[in-house]
Amino acid sequence: MTFKFDPQHPFSCFVTHSESMKNTVQNAQRFAMFDVPLLIQGETGTGKDLLAKACHYQSLRRAHKFIAVNCAGLPDEDAESEMFGRKVGEDETIGFFEYADGGTVLLDGIAEFSLSLQAKLLRFLTDGSFRRVGEEKEHHANVRVICTAQMPLNQLVEQGKVRADLFHRLNVLTLNVPPLRERIADIEPLTEGFLQEISESLNIQKPTFDRQFLVYLQQYNWQGNVRELYNTLYRACSLAKDNRLTIENLNLRLPSNTLVSIEEFEKQTLDEIIGRYEAQILRAFYREFPSTRKLAQRLGVSHTAIANKLRQYGIGK
Structure with a gap:
């Protein structure tokens, strides 16, 4: 994810060696x-909001407002007023779409909106028109909408949590x-980047760690993703002695399936056991x-050896 955000170079905060993440950033x-509307899907803590912000500052709307809205944090009875504004007698308020006119609105967790509110959002996405609550007059706002979801939106449609017509309207750029x-x-x-950032915020020297520490991080499941990694490293830095990080500082427990149990291998030979993990x-x-040449280069073996292994285990196309 993610070190300090620079509006002048909005995608520079994404540090990745992963081919899948490189493709996402590209x-x-x-x-x-x-x-046009943009849909960003991914688990909690993966950096969807930061990706949306980077897209805004890379766009022609960069000089205008970027408004991030937590859909789960909007009470259902107030959500429409927050979105489109309200008029009661002579008193009127504007919603966040009108406030962000010319800019970008991020709807974080679009599936949290009720189905009726999703219908009103769909109308706004169609032509940018809306009505304030308590008013018949039509208004218009020129806003790019970016939506995020923690689950693939098509699955949420099947569960009845997202309108199919809204999904089809959003499922253009994903x-x-x-x-x-x-x-x-x-x-x-x-890890290297976060430790640099954390040490600066704590006003300490950047801590060191050994290979075993890194391997432990690589084996952990990270249900909270990059956000959980950052928080874990922050805690570890706070507990470090002699400016050195240890596994104990992490306060994490690897899943039990990473531990070796003799019983699970029954009568398998060493070659069979190694092959299973290989x-x-x-x-x-x-x-x-997904390229055998890149994979061979990454693992430090010949292209032929990798091709044979992939064929042996039925991996690939």
Whole structure:
């Protein structure tokens, strides 16, 4: 994710060695210039909001407002007024769409809106027109809308949480942000960058760590993704002694399936046991390096050896 955000170079804060994340960032840079709704999907903590902000500052709307709205934080009875404004007698207020006229509005967690509110949003996305609550007069706002969702929106449509017509309206430009557990190659550069940022904020020397510490981070599942990694490293820095990070500082527990149990291997030979883990490792790395040449280069073996292994385990196309 993510070090300090620079509006002049909005995508410079994304530090990644992962092929999947590189593709996401490259697509985001292209999509930033298109003036149509954008959908960003990904688990919590993956950096969807930061990606949306980068798209705004890369766009022609950069000189105008960027408003981020937490959809879950809007009470249902107030959400329409917050979006479109309200008029009661002579008193009137404007909503965030009108306030951001010319700029960008991020709707973070679009599935949190009620179905009736989604219908009103769909109308606004169609032509930019709306009515304030308590008023019949039509208004218009020129806003680019970026929506985020933690689950693929088509699944939420099937669950009845998102209107199908809204999904089809949003499903034009879509970015899928991969979870951190599928971006093992990013753990090390993210750790280095976060430690630099954290040490500056704590006014301490940047802590050191050994290879075992890094491997432990790479084995952890990171359900909270990049945000959880940052918070974990912040806590570890606060607990570090002699400016050195240890696994104990992390206060994390690896899933039990990372621990070796003799019983689970039954009568398998050593070659069979190693092959089992080799296949898992190759599948994980192949998601990041779907080219046999890139994969061979990353793992430090010959292209022929990798091709044979992938064929042996049925990995790839």
